[in-house]
Structures are given as structure tokens and as C-alpha cells.
Amino acid sequence: MTELIAIFISMALINNFILVRFLGLCPFFGVSKQLGSAVSMGVAVTFVMSIASLATWLIYNYILIPFDLKYMYIVIFILVIATLVQIIELFIKKTNAALYFAFGIYLPLITTNCAVLGITLIVNTVEVYSLWQSVVAALGAGLGFTLVLAMMSGIREKLELANAPKAMKGLPIAFIIATLLGLAFSGFGGMI
Amino acid sequence: MLDKNALKKAFPVILLTIVVAISVNLLSFADRLTRPQIEAQQQLKIQNLLTGMFPDMSRYDFKNDIYTIYSDGAKIGYAFIAVGKGYGGDIDILVGLEDDTTIKGISIVSHSETPGLGSRITESFFTNQFAGLSIDEVALKRDGGEVDAITGSTISSRAVINAVRETAMEKVKQLDGSE
Amino acid sequence: MGNFMKEFAKGLIITNPVFVLALGLCPTLAVTTSINNALGMTLAVLIVLLGANTIVAAIRNFVPSITRIPIFIVVIASLVTMVDLLFAANFPDLHEALGIFLPLVVVNCIILGRAEAFASKNPILHSVADALGITVGFMLALLMISSIRQTLGTGSLSVFGFHFFTLPILGKQPIAILVLPAGAFLVIGLLLALFRRTGVMKSD
Structure with missing residues (x-):
């Protein structure tokens, strides 16, 4: 149990996907201008990351390794993610229209979100976690991603009104904010 | 009975299958080609570390x-x-x-x-x-x-x-x- | 030939993938701690983008639109796997340093973006030029960022084992924050602001 908690905290805070591992930056700088849409995007990504980690773990350990097909991992992982996203999108569209409009529209973007492929690579090939550890790692990473996305969007909402130098407006100042957030998060290092 | 319409509908699926089949074959070929080299590199890395520590190692x-x-x-x-x-x-x-x-x-x-x-x-x-x-x-x-x-x-x-x-x-x- | 040069040149500045389009940011930030890694990533992107653009342009007339994206993804993922194996076999140190950012080239928006926006509508020769131009633009951005981060962040400059110089003062006490993750954001933010201030790029 302690091990699982340690993995969760490490993935969410110490090795935060956006600020430390640089995964999922496109939505970080693209979507994150409104708090509401940032949280919806984060929840959708967390959901897909968890399911994708579970699915790729099973495929990697019960198909690719036994049949000596390890080299196919990149192709298989990305196809699994693309298929999952399609299925989830269809499912939500058919069953819950409100939910679909809340975050279904972000689903197509998620296939090419490096955070999703990133977590499947990390749990299977880098850290080599067990099944439960993988799911917990994915949840932690997803929540850390959502947290930082939400923080950033909150700051950028205020920033629209701030009187930044002309050349710094928009993307450059967003990068500077990310620097400060990154420094703050480096304080989590050594927690475990 | 295969009419033209059904064939047209099935075409994308067939095409995707062909593309995946080509990809699997090419990659398994690439894997066979590089595997001995990759294993040799890993061996070499360990050996270099060990000889750095034990210069007399045979x-x-x-x-x-x-x-x-x-x-x-x-x-x-x-x-x-x-x-x-x-x-x-x-x-x-x-x-x-x-x-x-x-x-x-x-x-x-x-x-x-x-x-x-x-x-x-x-x-x-x-x-x-x-x-x-x-x-x-x-x-x-x-x-x-x-x-x-x-x-x-x-x-x-x-x-x-x-x-x-x-x-x-x-x-x-x-x-x-x-x- | 004029067209070839035009497609090549636009990738350098007008549609520079990193600075202007803000594409492919994940690898840009992650691998720019040293010039070696930046060049390694550029090589990987060059091989994959060149291959993907050529293949996509060659098959563009047979592929129905409904299966276009899945087929592009399989083509790109296969190319990335080959690069992954190639690097592991020939440059094990680089392979280790790039880590998961090598397989992550699959979802690098630059590659799928160019395949979808350019190569699926243009002939092979133009697509090759586009791939080369975009890669050179990517390389310029990576080299600029990594040389700043490596030189100031470690206090000295060396590329592939050749040592060029060690800075006075900084050689002993480098600005270590620049090689930390936070430093990556800082350098890109300041460079973007500089480009806008000097008029190389338009402000928002």
C-alpha cells in the first residue's frame, strides 16, 4: 500500500507530467485559457490514460512479451490508444449527451496527446510496474496533469487583463509562468 | 454475391489490414537485423564498466x-x-x-x-x-x-x-x- | 526547382514548427539539455518526417479519407520503431539519453501535422522539400535552445566528446536552473519574447 501511495505522489507531484516530464504540453499552452475547459480536458485525459495503461499493460505482458514481439510496442500502443479513444467517444455520445458536450469534444485531440502514449511507455518499458501499480501511476499522472492545467488556466484568465510588455503577451508570458510553476514544483523533490 | 457497393465499403478495412501486415513484416525484419547488435551493445556496456573497476579482469x-x-x-x-x-x-x-x-x-x-x-x-x-x-x-x-x-x-x-x-x-x- | 526551394525555405522561418507553430514542444523542451541530444532528436525527426511525407505523398491518391489518419499513424509508428531499433543498435548512449522521447516521436504534432496538412495533398518532390525545410527549422530551434542551456547551465561547451571551451566563473558555478526542467520553459519564453521584440516574429 505504501508503495502505491509513493507511486501516486511521485507521478502527480514530484515527476509532474507537464512541469517535469514535459508531456502533454500542447493542451497546456493551447487549451488552458479557461478554467472550465481545462478541468474537463484534464478529466478526459486522466480517464483515457488509466484505461490505456490497463489495456497496454495486459497486451504488453500477455501478448507482446510471450510471443517475442516486443519491438511492435510503439505501433501497438498507439493503435490501442486510438481505438480506445474512438470507443469511448462513441460510448459517451450514445449514452450521455451532456457528458459528451462537457468533454467528449476533447477526445479526438487525446490520441495525439503525448501524455497518453507517455504513460503507457513509462509503466511498461521504463518503470516496469505491476498491473495495479500501472493503474495507480496513470491516475496519479492524470490528476497531476489536471492540477497543473487548472492552475495554469486560472493564472492565464487573470493574465489577459495584466499589463505585460507587448513582446511578452500571450505565449512568452505563459512560458515564464510555467517556469515559476516548475520551480515551485521542484520543491516536491525528495518528498519520498 | 459481392456487389460493387460492398466491395467499396470493405476497401478501407482491407487497405488498413494490408498496411498493418506490411508494417509487421518490415519491423520483424528490422528487429532480426538489429537484435544481435543491440545485445552486443548491452554486453559491451557492462563489460566496459566492469573492466573500469577491475582492470585485470579476463x-x-x-x-x-x-x-x-x-x-x-x-x-x-x-x-x-x-x-x-x-x-x-x-x-x-x-x-x-x-x-x-x-x-x-x-x-x-x-x-x-x-x-x-x-x-x-x-x-x-x-x-x-x-x-x-x-x-x-x-x-x-x-x-x-x-x-x-x-x-x-x-x-x-x-x-x-x-x-x-x-x-x-x-x-x-x-x-x-x-x- | 524553384518550388522545391520555396517549400524548403518556408519551414525555416515562416512556418518554423517550434517558434511559430508551437508544435512539437514536448521533445523540444525535454531534449535540449545538451546539443548532442538536440542533434540526436533532429536526426530521428528527419528520418521519420522524410519517410512519412514521402510515403504519404506516394499513396495519397489510393487512401480513402475515412482510413487516412489510422494509416498515417501506422506508417509513422513503423518508421519510429525502425529509428528506435537503429539508434539502440548504433548509438546506445544517445538512445538512452533520449529515453521515451524517441518512441514519442509518433505523437509529435509536427509529423502527423505535416503528413495531414501537406503531404496528403502534394506530390512527392514537394513533400520531400517540405520535410527537409521543417526539419531544418526544427533543428535551428533545438540548436538555439540547447546551446544556450548547455553553455550557461553547465558552464562549458562540448559536442560529441569535443571540448570547445569552459566559461570563466560559470565554469565553476554554472546557472544550474537552465538545465532543470524549469529552465527549459524560461529559455523558450525569453527567446520568443526576443523574436517578437526585434520584429522577427509578429506579436499576438
Whole structure:
């Protein structure tokens, strides 16, 4: 149990996907201008990351390794993610229209979100976690991603009104904010 | 009965199947081509690390996570990988033993410590301190041992030291048990 | 030939993938701690983008739109796997340093973006030019960022084992924050602001 908690905290805070591992930056700088849409995007990504980690773990350990097909991992992982996203999108569209409009529209973007492929690579090939550890790692990473996305969007909402130098407006100042957030998060290092 | 319409509908699926089939074949070919080379590279990396530590090594055995080092048929030491919990994540350390009690040397295989601070565990002024120490002397000076910590990086230093000492004790026990 | 040069040149500045389009940011930030890694990533992107653009342009007339994206993804993932194996076999140190960012080239928006926006509508020769131009633009951005981060962040400059110089003062006390993750954001933010201030790029 302690091990699982340690993995969760490490993935969410110490090795935060956006600020430390640089995964999922496109939505970080693209979507994150409104708090509401940032949280919806984060929840959708967390959901897909968890399911994708579970699915790729099973495929990697019960198909690719036994049949000596390890080299196919990149192709298989990305196809699994693309298929999952399609299925989830269809499912939500058919069953819950409100939910679909809340975050279904972000689903197509998620296939090419490096955070999703990133977590499947990390749990299977880098850290080599067990099944439960993988799911917990994915949840932690997803929540850390959502947290930082939400923080950033909150700051950028205020920033629209701030009187930044002309050349710094928009993307450059967003990068500077990310620097400060990154420094703050480096304080989590050594927690475990 | 296959009419034109059905064929047209099935075409994308057939096409995708063909593309995947080509991809699998090409990749399995690429895998067969590169696999011996990749394995040789990994062997070479371990061998380079071990000869750096035991310059007289002529060959080594790998069994139960322990490398046994031979020079012209005579056993000259052991080596193993110790894993420390550092500031930024796992630190992999190759530890060499001269005999049951003395450290031959250590070298950091991989780590993700803060550049400029914790990353200095890889520098020789830190790693050279371990050579010739007995296993129970591997501790920070302030903890009663013989190793100086890196200024400003006590967590990283202690992670290395503890991993070396604890893993060394464990492996010595394992070696005693097997002989 | 004029067209070839035009498609090549636009990738350098007008549609520079990193600075202007803000594409492919993940690898840009992650691998720019040293010039070696930046060049390694550029090589990987060059091989994959060149291959993907050529293949996509060659098959563009047979592929129905409904299966276009899945087929592009399989093509790109296969190319990335080959690069992954190639690097592991020939440059093991680089392979280790790039880590998961090598397989992550699959979802690098630059590659799928160019395949979808350019190569699926243009002939092979133009697509090759586009791939080369975009890669050179990517390389310029990576080199600029990594040389700043490596030189100031470690206090000295060396590329593939050749040592060029060690800075006075900084050689002993480098600005270590620049090689930390936070430093990556800082350098890109300041460079973007500089480009806008000097008029190389338009402000928002």
C-alpha cells in the first residue's frame, strides 16, 4: 500500500507530467485559457490514460512479451490508444449527451496527446510496474496533469487583463509562468 | 454475391489490414537485423564498466544478479547493481567487492538527480572515496562512517551510501550462503 | 526547382514548427539539455518526417479519407520503431539519453501535422522539400535552445566528446536552473519574447 501511495505522489507531484516530464504540453499552452475547459480536458485525459495503461499493460505482458514481439510496442500502443479513444467517444455520445458536450469534444485531440502514449511507455518499458501499480501511476499522472492545467488556466484568465510588455503577451508570458510553476514544483523533490 | 457497393465499403478495412501486415513484416525484419547488435551493445556496456573497476579482469560470470570477476582463472572479486532512492528517482550504482568485506569501487550507472547538485554523485571526488573501505565504514562522516557528503546534496549522497552498504551486506550474505 | 526551394525555405522561418507553430514542444523542451541530444532528436525527426511525407505523398491518391489518419499513424509508428531499433543498435548512449522521447516521436504534432496538412495533398518532390525545410527549422530551434542551456547551465561547451571551451566563473558555478526542467520553459519564453521584440516574429 505504501508503495502505491509513493507511486501516486511521485507521478502527480514530484515527476509532474507537464512541469517535469514535459508531456502533454500542447493542451497546456493551447487549451488552458479557461478554467472550465481545462478541468474537463484534464478529466478526459486522466480517464483515457488509466484505461490505456490497463489495456497496454495486459497486451504488453500477455501478448507482446510471450510471443517475442516486443519491438511492435510503439505501433501497438498507439493503435490501442486510438481505438480506445474512438470507443469511448462513441460510448459517451450514445449514452450521455451532456457528458459528451462537457468533454467528449476533447477526445479526438487525446490520441495525439503525448501524455497518453507517455504513460503507457513509462509503466511498461521504463518503470516496469505491476498491473495495479500501472493503474495507480496513470491516475496519479492524470490528476497531476489536471492540477497543473487548472492552475495554469486560472493564472492565464487573470493574465489577459495584466499589463505585460507587448513582446511578452500571450505565449512568452505563459512560458515564464510555467517556469515559476516548475520551480515551485521542484520543491516536491525528495518528498519520498 | 459481392456487389460493387460492398466491395467499396470493405476497401478501407482491407487497405488498413494490408498496411498493418506490411508494417509487421518490415519491423520483424528490422528487429532480426538489429537484435544481435543491440545485445552486443548491452554486453559491451557492462563489460566496459566492469573492466573500469577491475582492470585485470579476463572474464566474468553472471549468476543470481552477481557478477563474479576472474583474472586468468582466479577469482578476483564480485560486482552487483545497487539501487538507491535519490532526490529525483532511482539511482543505479555498480558496486565492486574485492572480498567479503572490502569495497573495490563504485560507479553510477544511471540517475536522475538535479544537474549541478545531486548529479555530482557521478564525479570521481565522491565515488573514489569508496575504494578500499570495509562495508561497515560506508556511511556519512556525521553518521560515524568514512564518506564525505556532497555539499548541498545530502539526500543524493546518503541515497548512494545507504544503497551501497545495504546491498553489499545482503550480497555478501547471499555469497556466503551459496558456498 | 524553384518550388522545391520555396517549400524548403518556408519551414525555416515562416512556418518554423517550434517558434511559430508551437508544435512539437514536448521533445523540444525535454531534449535540449545538451546539443548532442538536440542533434540526436533532429536526426530521428528527419528520418521519420522524410519517410512519412514521402510515403504519404506516394499513396495519397489510393487512401480513402475515412482510413487516412489510422494509416498515417501506422506508417509513422513503423518508421519510429525502425529509428528506435537503429539508434539502440548504433548509438546506445544517445538512445538512452533520449529515453521515451524517441518512441514519442509518433505523437509529435509536427509529423502527423505535416503528413495531414501537406503531404496528403502534394506530390512527392514537394513533400520531400517540405520535410527537409521543417526539419531544418526544427533543428535551428533545438540548436538555439540547447546551446544556450548547455553553455550557461553547465558552464562549458562540448559536442560529441569535443571540448570547445569552459566559461570563466560559470565554469565553476554554472546557472544550474537552465538545465532543470524549469529552465527549459524560461529559455523558450525569453527567446520568443526576443523574436517578437526585434520584429522577427509578429506579436499576438
